[in-house]
Amino acid sequence: MLYLIGLGLGDAKDITVKGLEIVKNADRVYLEAYTSILTVGKEALEQFYGRSIVIADRDLLEQGAQEILFEADCKDVVLLVVGDPFGATTHTDLVLRAKELNIPFRIIHNASILNAVGCCGLQLYNFGETVSIPYWTDCWQPDSFYERIIGNRVRGLHTLCLLDIKVKEPTLESLTKKVKEYMPPRFMSVSEAADQLLKITINVKNSENNGKALPEECLCVGVARVGSDSQKIIACSLKQMKDTDLGPPLHSLIICGKLHPLEIEYLSQFALNEQDVQNSVEV
Amino acid sequence: MLYLIGLGLGDAKDITVKGLEIVKNADRVYLEAYTSILTVGKEALEQFYGRSIVIADRDLLEQGAQEILFEADCKDVVLLVVGDPFGATTHTDLVLRAKELNIPFRIIHNASILNAVGCCGLQLYNFGETVSIPYWTDCWQPDSFYERIIGNRVRGLHTLCLLDIKVKEPTLESLTKKVKEYMPPRFMSVSEAADQLLKITINVKNSENNGKALPEECLCVGVARVGSDSQKIIACSLKQMKDTDLGPPLHSLIICGKLHPLEIEYLSQFALNEQDVQNSVEV
Numbered sequence: 001m002l003y004l005i006g007l008g009l010g011d012a013k014d015i016t017v018k019g020l021e022i023v024k025n026a027d028r029v030y031l032e033a034y035t036s037i038l039t040v041g042k043e044a045l046e047q048f049y050g051r052s053i054v055i056a057d058r059d060l061l062e063q064g065a066q067e068i069l070f071e072a073d074c075k076d077v078v079l080l081v082v083g084d085p086f087g088a089t090t091h092t093d094l095v096l097r098a099k100e101l102n103i104p105f106r107i108i109h110n111a112s113i114l115n116a117v118g119c120c121g122l123q124l125y126n127f128g129e130t131v132s133i134p135y136w137t138d139c140w141q142p143d144s145f146y147e148r149i150i151g152n153r154v155r156g157l158h159t160l161c162l163l164d165i166k167v168k169e170p171t172l173e174s175l176t177k178k179v180k181e182y183m184p185p186r187f188m189s190v191s192e193a194a195d196q197l198l199k200i201t202i203n204v205k206n207s208e209n210n211g212k213a214l215p216e217e218c219l220c221v222g223v224a225r226v227g228s229d230s231q232k233i234i235a236c237s238l239k240q241m242k243d244t245d246l247g248p249p250l251h252s253l254i255i256c257g258k259l260h261p262l263e264i265e266y267l268s269q270f271a272l273n274e275q276d277v278q279n280s281v282e283v
Numbered sequence: 284m285l286y287l288i289g290l291g292l293g294d295a296k297d298i299t300v301k302g303l304e305i306v307k308n309a310d311r312v313y314l315e316a317y318t319s320i321l322t323v324g325k326e327a328l329e330q331f332y333g334r335s336i337v338i339a340d341r342d343l344l345e346q347g348a349q350e351i352l353f354e355a356d357c358k359d360v361v362l363l364v365v366g367d368p369f370g371a372t373t374h375t376d377l378v379l380r381a382k383e384l385n386i387p388f389r390i391i392h393n394a395s396i397l398n399a400v401g402c403c404g405l406q407l408y409n410f411g412e413t414v415s416i417p418y419w420t421d422c423w424q425p426d427s428f429y430e431r432i433i434g435n436r437v438r439g440l441h442t443l444c445l446l447d448i449k450v451k452e453p454t455l456e457s458l459t460k461k462v463k464e465y466m467p468p469r470f471m472s473v474s475e476a477a478d479q480l481l482k483i484t485i486n487v488k489n490s491e492n493n494g495k496a497l498p499e500e501c502l503c504v505g506v507a508r509v510g511s512d513s514q515k516i517i518a519c520s521l522k523q524m525k526d527t528d529l530g531p532p533l534h535s536l537i538i539c540g541k542l543h544p545l546e547i548e549y550l551s552q553f554a555l556n557e558q559d560v561q562n563s564v565e566v
Contacts, residue, residue: 008392013301016291016393020300084394086401092549099552109291109399109510110299111367111392114407118369119390124397125415129440130408151438157412227392266375269382 002069002098003078004085006110009227011040012048019108023049027075030056030068034167035090036082037187037250039228045080053080057168065094072103083112113226113252117160120221120233121266122254127160128152133193133253135164135186143200149255150212156258163188163251187249190222190234194241194253214238214255219280221254221267222246236272244272256280285352285381286361287368289393292510294323295331302391306332310358313339313351317450318373319365320470320533322511328363336363340451348377355386366395396535399509400443403516404549405537410443411435416476416536418447418469426483432538433495439541446471446534470532473505473517477524477536497521497538502563504537504550505529519555527555539563 003022008014015023023029031042031053038045046053056079060067068077085091085107098105118124129152131145145161152159166186174181197214204213216239224232224246232246241253259267264277271277286305291297298306306312314325314336321328329336339362343350351360368374368390381388401407412435414428428444435442449469457464480497487496499522507515507529515529524536542550547560554560 006394008299010301013304014299014392016297016299017303018293018296021296084398084401086398087407089406089545092401092404092406092545096545096548107402107510109297109394109402111289111394112398112407115367115370115395115397116392118367118375119392121375123372123375124370124395125413125445128412129410129438132408155412155434162408227390262372262375262379265379 001076002072002095002103002105003076003108004091004095004105005078005080005108006084006112007038007080007082008110009038009083009113009116011038011228012045014110014227016108016110019110020049022076022108023078023080024051025076026078029053029078029080030060031080032056032061032082032091034058035088035165037165038082039225039230061090061094065097068094069098069101069103072098073101084110087112087114111227113162114160116226117223117252117254119226119231120223120235120254120270122158122221122256122263123260126156126158126257126260126263128155128157128257130160130162132162133164133188133196135166135188136196143203146197146200146204146214149214153214153255153257158257159255161193161253161255163190163193163253165250188251189249190224190241190246190251190253191244193251194220194238194244197238198242219256219259219277221256221270222251223254224248224251226252233270234272235267235270235277237276240272284359285355285378285386285388286359286391287374287378287388288361288363288391289367289395290321290363290365291393292321292366292396292399294321294511295328297393297510299391299393302393303332305359305391306361306363307334308359309361312336312361312363313343314363315339315344315365315374317341318371318448320448321365322508322513344373344377348380351377352381352384352386355381356384367393370395370397394510396445396509397443400506400535400537402509402514403504403506403518403537403553405441405504405539405546406543409439409441409540409543409546411438411440411540413443413445415445416447416471416479418449418471419479426486429480429483429487429497432497436497436538436540441540442538444476444536444538446473446476446536448533471534472532473507473524473529473534473536474527476534477503477521480521481525502539502542502560504539504553505534506537507531507534509535516553517555518550518553518560520559523555
């Protein structure tokens with residue numbers, strides 16, 4: 001049996017009781033470690049589970065998945081996934097491969113940022129589609145997520161922006177070499193995300209679609225390490241978010257739509273300047 | 284300390300290890316039992332936790348919450364919530380009341396239908412805003428959710444429809460009496476939801492907004508008891524969904540937007556008629 005087990009968002013103890021029982025009895029356990037991270041590392045998980053874990057990087061998961069699925073028809077193989085197993089396309093793909101090989105599978109769900117973001121007080125049914133903000137390079141600066149944020153705002157909806165993670169990315173120079181070299185891991189901060197959004201705003205204002213820009217003053221919420229003891233939440237304008245440091249990863253950014261009075265009341269506790277949140281209805 | 288602890292979606296073992304530790308050591312434990320349900324009852328939870336639980340109904344939660352917050356500044360009080368604690372407005376409100384009284388609080392997240400719905404293979408970032416479909420009465424037949432489904436579809440997005448739950452609803456006759464009488468609990472099925480949507484479609488077609496109706500043939504996904512061993516998923520047209528029985532609650536309904544090839548491949552395993560899913564791109 002192939003088990004995809006969600007780990008939740010904080011530390012080792014955020015696994016469910018059901019998930020933990022399966023991990024303890026499994027033949028092999030892998031940890032998917034490139035689409036998200038916990039606040040604790042592999043060693044802390046190994047200590048808590050009392051067993052060893054193999055890190056499953058992008059190469060292992062995307063190129064064949066043969067190792068993971070090996071003998072999974074007669075052995076119990078676990079893939080641990082930070083958050084909920086269906087947060088990333090890769091895992092859907094793995095389950096499809098298992099099905100092709102007649103390997104039974106089971107999913108153990110857990111919290112993901114998509115529902116845990118409710119901790120900032122914004123109501124989940126007031127969110128539109130989720131977007132991802134990728135790191136820009138000198139020659140690749142996509143901005144299609146910007147239009148979707150605007151589309152949500154026009155309808156009064158908040159947008160959850162998932163921020164880019166670069167783990168075990170080969171350096172450009174080593175791509176053609178036999179032995180790959182990897183860049184140090186990078187996790188986009190709310191400050192970097194706000195900076196990128198503000199740059200797009202300048203481009204949009206200089207183009208002919210002037211009306212569809214995100215106001216510099218629009219209310220945003222930055223969340224960091226949601227679900228952990230060191231969780232941090234800040235509500236401020238997009239412009240202020242550019243200069244806000246929420247500490248270690250992971251970060252996510254919310255661009256607010258229309259706010260309900262209960263949302264304003266709850267958000268106020270995280271406001272850099274309470275008046276900004278109170279006034280935000282008008283921006 | 285006030286703890287809001289998510290129970291996830293299936294049975295007693297879907298609580299997190301962190302959540303279980305807190306429950307075992309708490310002074311008082313309440314179970315919120317009117318916005319959602321697990322596949323097991325209070326007794327199964329009590330047996331698993333080895334302690335007694337008090338059911339917190341709507342009256343207890345909304346009218347004061349004084350009992351729950353009583354002495355929570357010096358005792359550990361837990362409110363267990365099916366899914367994730369921030370799924371319902373009521374819980375945000377309870378936390379605000381705790382803050383007013385200087386009672387510290389902590390949230391233990393878990394899976395909710397908003398992320399676990401990914402189990403049907405539809406990608407979570409392709410969902411637009413979530414809607415709720417309420418039970419109609421003879422004199423109250425709201426349909427504003429319909430427009431929002433259409434709005435999502437126009438943008439190519441799927442819509443998760445949360446279906447109404449009526450637990451401990453006083454009968455109309457007893458509303459003015461001292462002793463309230465309650466109706467038997469009701470949980471909207473995907474069949475009832477599809478029936479209601481089809482009725483609105485007829486109304487829309489008879490009005491002047493003809494173009495904005497949901498096609499009877501549009502692809503839907505019905506999910507029941509997500510995360511439990513008896514989970515059931517069916518993909519079929521809206522018209523067929525009306526005649527589909529997914530068994531006991533809880534049910535949710537997804538109205539599909541534009542499908543990605545990987546989504547089609549995954550959904551096919553749940554298709555009533557595989558050709559419908561393959562063709563659905565064109566509807």
